[in-house]
Amino acid sequence: MIYTLTLNPSLDYIVELDKFHVGELNRTRAESKFPGGKGINVSQVLKRLDVDSHALGFTGGFTGNYIEEFLHQQQIHTDFVSVQEDSRINVKLRAAEETEVNSSGPTITNTDFEQLKNKIAKLTSDDLLVLAGSIPTTLPASTYEELVSICIQNGTKFVVDAEGDLLRKVVPLKPFLIKPNHHELGDLFNTKLTSCEEVIPYGEELIGMGAQNVIVSLAGKGAVLVNQHMAYIASVPKGELKSSVGAGDSMVAGFIAVYEKTKNIEEAFRFSVAAGSATAFSMGLCTKEKVEELLPQVTIERKIIKGRN
Numbered sequence: 001m002i003y004t005l006t007l008n009p010s011l012d013y014i015v016e017l018d019k020f021h022v023g024e025l026n027r028t029r030a031e032s033k034f035p036g037g038k039g040i041n042v043s044q045v046l047k048r049l050d051v052d053s054h055a056l057g058f059t060g061g062f063t064g065n066y067i068e069e070f071l072h073q074q075q076i077h078t079d080f081v082s083v084q085e086d087s088r089i090n091v092k093l094r095a096a097e098e099t100e101v102n103s104s105g106p107t108i109t110n111t112d113f114e115q116l117k118n119k120i121a122k123l124t125s126d127d128l129l130v131l132a133g134s135i136p137t138t139l140p141a142s143t144y145e146e147l148v149s150i151c152i153q154n155g156t157k158f159v160v161d162a163e164g165d166l167l168r169k170v171v172p173l174k175p176f177l178i179k180p181n182h183h184e185l186g187d188l189f190n191t192k193l194t195s196c197e198e199v200i201p202y203g204e205e206l207i208g209m210g211a212q213n214v215i216v217s218l219a220g221k222g223a224v225l226v227n228q229h230m231a232y233i234a235s236v237p238k239g240e241l242k243s244s245v246g247a248g249d250s251m252v253a254g255f256i257a258v259y260e261k262t263k264n265i266e267e268a269f270r271f272s273v274a275a276g277s278a279t280a281f282s283m284g285l286c287t288k289e290k291v292e293e294l295l296p297q298v299t300i301e302r303k304i305i306k307g308r309n
């Protein structure tokens, strides 16, 4: 079974404005709200791709209830630890540019955390856990390492989609997949990356450090997958960008959905890119039909790396 872990779920409140005036009263043109948080988005996209998963993490208050009810309506299994304070609200402003304000999240007590660890300890070597997104500020920076070490003890395969120190610290623990975007990858290595070709050596470095597969997304400029055997560069489909919120999460879901069925890395990567773009071209997350429509537009170039193959 596939499990997703969202330590900091959110209600994503997306407002559209013709123009955003800082320091003035703004009125919206349209608005929508969705449950969010990276693991939750992965579960939602998996469901749209006909793959079942269980969503784990912490939820609380009226926002937590909203998130859980929304997931249940989509027939997604949930097993959240209930916390005292409200789950956070993340604001996404869509004007000429996209501006995001992600909140820090509710207080998580030691008892809450212990309850979550007990749930993760029940996963087995037949399971896959996707750990995705930021952690509430009350949890220690070592949270992902602690949870991953439980997975390692039980032989549970794990995927990590996080940034900064959270990501850096789990790479040596050999995640099956990590998916930084090019900004997050650049931040890890204290550099600025702008093209697929530039990204490959840094992807290789992460493989050397322990990751098994690294997908780096570069929004509209393409995507790269690096593993011990090969590097691949994918083109992205052309279309009108509606909202890129959840595009990265859709890539993770698309990859897992195809890889778990076929064990074919290249096909999983191609589908993953189509899923990312299908979400970027939609308000909200992609549908299976949209992903399949875009799939023929994704071309994959294999890069033979000197010293390997």
Ligand SMILES: Nc1ncnc2c1ncn2[C@@H]1O[C@H](COP(=O)(O)OP(=O)(O)O)[C@@H](O)[C@H]1O
Residues within 6 Å of the ligand: 180, 181, 182, 217, 218, 219, 220, 221, 222, 223, 236, 237, 238, 239, 241, 244, 245, 246, 247, 248, 249, 251, 272, 273, 274, 275, 276, 277, 278, 280
């Ligand atoms: N402007 C765009 N045109 C086409 N595809 C896009 C665009 N922006 C995002 N995508 C798709 O979404 C994926 C993830 O986008 P990106 O913004 O890099 O990730 P994240 O959401 O993690 O920051 C890309 O690999 C691509 O498939």
Ligand SMILES: O=P(O)(O)OC[C@H]1O[C@](O)(COP(=O)(O)O)[C@@H](O)[C@@H]1O
Residues within 6 Å of the ligand: 008, 010, 012, 035, 036, 037, 038, 039, 041, 090, 102, 132, 133, 134, 135, 244, 245, 246, 247, 248, 249, 250
């Ligand atoms: O946990 P973080 O890093 O604050 O991110 C949470 C946000 O990420 C999202 O899951 C979207 O992620 P991506 O755009 O990176 O795919 C939103 O739904 C949510 O508001």
